[in-house]
Amino acid sequence: GAGVSQSPRYKVAKRGQDVALRCDPISGHVSLFWYQQALGQGPEFLTYFQNEAQLDKSGLPSDRFFAERPEGSVSTLKIQRTQQEDSAVYLCASSLARTTPQFFGPGTRLTVL
Amino acid sequence: DQQVKQNSPSLSVQEGRISILNCDYTNSMFDYFLWYKKYPAEGPTFLISISSIKDKNEDGRFTVFLNKSAKHLSLHIVPSQPGDSAVYFCAASAFGNTGKLIFGQGTTLQVKP
Numbered sequence: 001g002a003g004v005s006q007s008p009r010y011k012v013a014k015r016g017q018d019v020a021l022r023c024d025p026i027s028g029h030v031s032l033f034w035y036q037q038a039l040g041q042g043p044e045f046l047t048y049f050q051n052e053a054q055l056d057k058s059g060l061p062s063d064r065f066f067a068e069r070p071e072g073s074v075s076t077l078k079i080q081r082t083q084q085e086d087s088a089v090y091l092c093a094s095s096l097a098r099t100t101p102q103f104f105g106p107g108t109r110l111t112v113l
Numbered sequence: 114d115q116q117v118k119q120n121s122p123s124l125s126v127q128e129g130r131i132s133i134l135n136c137d138y139t140n141s142m143f144d145y146f147l148w149y150k151k152y153p154a155e156g157p158t159f160l161i162s163i164s165s166i167k168d169k170n171e172d173g174r175f176t177v178f179l180n181k182s183a184k185h186l187s188l189h190i191v192p193s194q195p196g197d198s199a200v201y202f203c204a205a206s207a208f209g210n211t212g213k214l215i216f217g218q219g220t221t222l223q224v225k226p
Contacts, residue, residue, distance in 0.1 A: 004156070006156075031212055033212070033213060033214070035214075040218075040219075041218055041219075042117075042202050042204075042216030042217050042218050042219055043157070043202075043214070043216050044216070045213040045214065045215070048211045048212065048213055050211075055211055056211045056213065059213070091156055091157070093156075093214075095212065097212075098145070098206065098210075098211070098212035099144075099145045099164060099206075099212075101147060101159040101162055102147075102159070102212075102214060103159060104149075104156035104157045104158070104159075105156050106154075106155055106156045107155075107156050109154075
């Protein structure tokens, strides 16, 4: 079916605002990952879901970052009280299993003013 | 501590010639490796992968070579085409892990007509 979709594609927030970023994975993909990509760098892991269970959140940079996938499909990454250092592209990826490719969405570019 | 390194930030080749992109890693637990291509304002696109039980995998114009003793992998593109111009990322995942990918910093490939 369709690929991974993310919304919004672009988000501008004032410092201190809360934001919510949405990811629709490929249908049937049990694994869902969030990554953060700073300018000129490779993506960095944030968190991992297997179905609705968040099994790894070791990459979340602070307790202002929160992710959920309540029904095992759509996922939301929430950032509370945004800071300028949160400005980055947030990428979502899904896969069937560990040793199968992860397919990425187009990303959400977050700019915090 | 950069576990996956792409030491060449950029590479320029002539159309029709071979492009060779290199990647080094330090973690001996990595057992699955991938290459992604990224255009501006898009998410990474999966190109090709290789498991550590192999030393070569081929898909059309793309071949990935893995040298486990040297902890080195490379991507060969033959023949190179102008549409191949993009940023290329290598990524790795470790056995026993959740499948999270560790990315290199990327190499910008320019293929000149």
